Amino acid sequence: APDIPVANVQAHLNDLQAIATSNSGNRAHGRPGYRASIDFVKAKLDAVGFQTSLQQFTSSGATGWNLIADWPGGDPQNVLMLGGHLDSVTAGPGINDNGTGSAGILEVALTVAREQFQPDKHLRFGWWGAEELGLIGSTFYVNSLAAAEKAKIKAYLNFDMTGSPNPGYFVYSASGQPTGSLEVQQVLESHFTTIGVPTELTQVGGRSDHAAFARAGIATGGLFTGAEVIMTSAQAQKWGGVSGRAFDPCYHRACDTISNINVPALDRNTDAIAHALWTLSGPVAPPGP
């Protein structure tokens, strides 16, 4: 898999920060900064050949959108999907939560196009609205799919907070969801093993958009660098962080800005996303003897 230049991901984060700054400081559901964020990501994908669509919904009396992007080609019966939420809370610009996951999958998608990657599976990306109001956009998307369309999605990988300033390296535990995928967990772990960074399994439960896919019976996995929880001393020793401090002290606050990012964590996680996409989009069944 390609090594994603973290500077490209940071450039997207700078753009999302600028969008928030010029729209009352946030990119929240129902606010102009959310619509501007959607338009920004869509334009990047349209320019390189993705088939994009906006899916509109209403929540709390405001219009929201999901952005779905399909990379032409691959087996339409076997879809690999990656996603993350694009909305922030109203309190701030949401750069770690979840500019990081949004920008990471955007840069991986742009890399697919740049390399004209033609995988066996069909690739689809999703940027969800109104996650912060209770997984509204991702739930709307999953509920909009006919049973036959759900069955085509072989796995959904979720990326919500991948550049926390005091980072942990968490992989969603396959046993943390009814449909948690051991294959996805192990592919994500294998990237960190390769680069010599220890990981921990985490039980994300219903706290992010993968849960909407899990409820629909779709295999799930993902990455996370931590939110409001305090880093232990064992974790600080393992990861070189600060014990007694939250993984993200600016979680859901106005200070979740472009300054609230650990660049090596963002780099490693985005490379892990690319590694997982390149690995999992291969043949459906492993080649026989």
Ligand code: PHE
């Ligand atoms: N979904 C949470 C939020 O957006 C963040 C989170 C992600 C928490 C993964 C736990 C695990 O606020």
Ligand code: CA
């Ligand atoms: Ca990289």
Ligand code: ZN
């Ligand atoms: Zn959040």
Ligand code: ZN
């Ligand atoms: Zn989030």
Ligand code: ZN
């Ligand atoms: Zn790798």
